[in-house]
Amino acid sequence: QVQLVESGGGVVQPGRSLRLSCAASGLSLSSYAMHWVRQAPGKGLEWVAVVSYDGGHKYEADSVKGRFTISRDNSKNTLFLQMNSLRPEDAAVYYCARGVDRNFYGMDVWGQGTTVTVAS
Amino acid sequence: SYELTQPPSVSVSPGQTATITCSGETLGDKYASWYQQKPGQSPVMVIYKDTKRPSGMPERFSGSNSGNTATLTISGTQSLDEAEYYCQAWDGSSVVFGGGTKLTVL
Numbered sequence: 327q328v329q330l331v332e333s334g335g336g337v338v339q340p341g342r343s344l345r346l347s348c349a350a351s352g353l354s355l356s357s358y359a360m361h362w363v364r365q366a367p368g369k370g371l372e373w374v375a376v377v378s379y380d381g382g383h384k385y386e387a388d389s390v391k392g393r394f395t396i397s398r399d400n401s402k403n404t405l406f407l408q409m410n411s412l413r414p415e416d417a418a419v420y421y422c423a424r425g426v427d428r429n430f431y432g433m434d435v436w437g438q439g440t441t442v443t444v445a446s
Numbered sequence: 447s448y449e450l451t452q453p454p455s456v457s458v459s460p461g462q463t464a465t466i467t468c469s470g471e472t473l474g475d476k477y478a479s480w481y482q483q484k485p486g487q488s489p490v491m492v493i494y495k496d497t498k499r500p501s502g503m504p505e506r507f508s509g510s511n512s513g514n515t516a517t518l519t520i521s522g523t524q525s526l527d528e529a530e531y532y533c534q535a536w537d538g539s540s541v542v543f544g545g546g547t548k549l550t551v552l
Binding site: 361363370371372373376385387388421423426429430431432433434436437438439 | 447477479481483488489490491494495500530532534536539540541542543544545546
């Protein structure tokens with residue numbers, strides 16, 4: 327069965343760090359761009375970051391630039407999101423999603439999401 | 447920064463055609479994708495690269511993109527199509543989502 331499984335979410339105080347992981351099963355990620363997308367409670371989808379298939383190119387949303395870092399380990403078929411200096415507005419469900427191909431045009435497989443709560 | 451605009455809500459009767467628009471400057475020069483999200487579930491891609499359907503997606507879902515507007519069309523709308531729909535595009539340095547359209551089938 328093809329699936330992406332996120333982990334690492336939880337409750338964290340403002341200013342602290344958290345590292346999310348996204349493990350793939352039943353599919354190889356090495357030929358695809360990979361994204362993180364988040365959704366605050368009751369809100370729409372917000373793109374967070376993307377990494378190219380080989381890790382050579384990375385882009386982040388302005389709202390997380392300088393605080394969040396996306397990375398991947400193709401040998402482990404896993405995607406990561408290092409989140410530093412967390413703010414209350416970063417609270418959301420975080421989804422990882424596979425790109426449709428090596429480009430950044432769309433996302434065809436999504437995980438179930440992991441919840442991040444930022445509160446003191 | 448690049449923006450995509452969707453109507454907040456669209457209503458359609460069962461069996462009729464639903465049309466959801468997504469507007470952005472020269473959006474027709476970019477590839478548009480569409481996602482369906484039901485409450486408590488992860489998004490599901492319904493259209494990518496303007497007109498392509500992912501494997502297994504029903505043929506009643508179709509897309510177009512020209513000028514400043516991308517359009518998602520659902521023919522013969524069914525009650526199970528009731529959901530939030532998001533458009534999305536890549537602007538060269540970031541992914542942009544529209545604000546979402548709540549499709550009500552009544």
